[in-house]
Amino acid sequence: SQQGEEDPQALSIQEGENATMNCSYKTSINNLQWYRQNSGRGLVHLILIRSNEREKHSGRLRVTLDTSKKSSSLLITASRAADTASYFCATDASGNKLVFGAGTILRVKS
Amino acid sequence: AAGVIQSPRHLIKEKRETATLKCYPIPRHDTVYWYQQGPGQDPQFLISFYEKMQSDKGSIPDRFSAQQFSDYHSELNMSSLELGDSALYFCASSSMGGRVTQYFGPGTRLTVL
Numbered sequence: 349s350q351q352g353e354e355d356p357q358a359l360s361i362q363e364g365e366n367a368t369m370n371c372s373y374k375t376s377i378n379n380l381q382w383y384r385q386n387s388g389r390g391l392v393h394l395i396l397i398r399s400n401e402r403e404k405h406s407g408r409l410r411v412t413l414d415t416s417k418k419s420s421s422l423l424i425t426a427s428r429a430a431d432t433a434s435y436f437c438a439t440d441a442s443g444n445k446l447v448f449g450a451g452t453i454l455r456v457k458s
Numbered sequence: 459a460a461g462v463i464q465s466p467r468h469l470i471k472e473k474r475e476t477a478t479l480k481c482y483p484i485p486r487h488d489t490v491y492w493y494q495q496g497p498g499q500d501p502q503f504l505i506s507f508y509e510k511m512q513s514d515k516g517s518i519p520d521r522f523s524a525q526q527f528s529d530y531h532s533e534l535n536m537s538s539l540e541l542g543d544s545a546l547y548f549c550a551s552s553s554m555g556g557r558v559t560q561y562f563g564p565g566t567r568l569t570v571l
Contacts, residue, residue, distance in 0.1 A: 381559065391501065391548060391562040436500060444552075445491060445514050446560060448500040 354437060354449040362457050367424045369452040371437030372417075378440050380413055382422050385434045385451075394422075394435075429458040460484055462551050462563035470569045471539050479534040479566045483551030489513065490532040491560060492524060495546040507532055539570045 355370040373380070379398045383391040397404045397413045397420070404411045410423040424431055434453050438446040463482040471477050483490050489508045493501040503516035507526035518524075521539075526532045536543060546567050550560040 383562070388546070388567070390564040391550075393559055393561060396559050438501075444489065444508075445503040445506055445516060446493075446501075446550075447503065450500050 354435075354452045356452060357450070358453040358455070360455045360457065361427055363427060363429055365427055365456075367427050367431070367454055367456070369422045369435050369454070370419060371421070371449045372419045373437070373439045373447075373449070374418065375439075377415070380411075380420050381438045381446065382409075382411060382420075383436045383438060383448075385436065386432075387434075391436070424454075427454075427456045429456050432456045462549055462561055464547075464549050464563035464566050466566060467564065468567050468569075470571065472571055473539055473541065475539050475570075477536045477539060477568060479536070479547050479549075479568070481532045481534070481549030481551075481563060483530050483532070483549075484561055487551035487553045487561075488530065489552045489554075490526055490530070491550040491552075492518075492532070492534050493548040493550065493562075495548065495565075496542075497545070501548060504534070536568075541570050544568060544570045 353372050377399050379396050381396045382394040385391050395406045395411050397411050408425045413420045432455050434451045436451045437449045465480045491506040492504040495501040504518040505524050506514045510526045521537050524534045546565045548562050548565045550562045552558050552560045
């Protein structure tokens, strides 16, 4: 990945459990976004957190941002089988283009 | 709500052929971005346009060119196709020239044989 690493690369959990994915990046940012991608499909925007924000919630999603550590985490609570997908973080590190992390493959078993 | 539209959704070409991918941004979005995602890879930025002018350029091969038209739709032209060009090509759009949420289209899956 151009920007950084996502951790873990793959995660398998039971339905109802929480899933936490981490993302690290290398440069200063204006904002960080999380996207979901079902296998071979389009990227669905989940949430955007700005560099001056530390935490943001949207439904079952909770995102944190630590600019001093250049890292972010995405927490999905009470996971469902439909949450099975790849999750990418993306930063606008340089200009307006997005630089994506390597992604975490999440599998939620029912 | 209207989303980003990409056409075609699937495209199969032979080596050395040309391909044209089209992108129709969300209404009133003035910025379009193109990304390439190889198998098992994260999306890589290719090029972007703001108000019909190229605004940023990434790892786009010289064989590729793109433009944004007066109605804000964009086309990615790919010539002398190579096997390695097989990928998902995404278009995204945003408003206000960027630094806000980018909304992605469903992608065009290009297969080069």
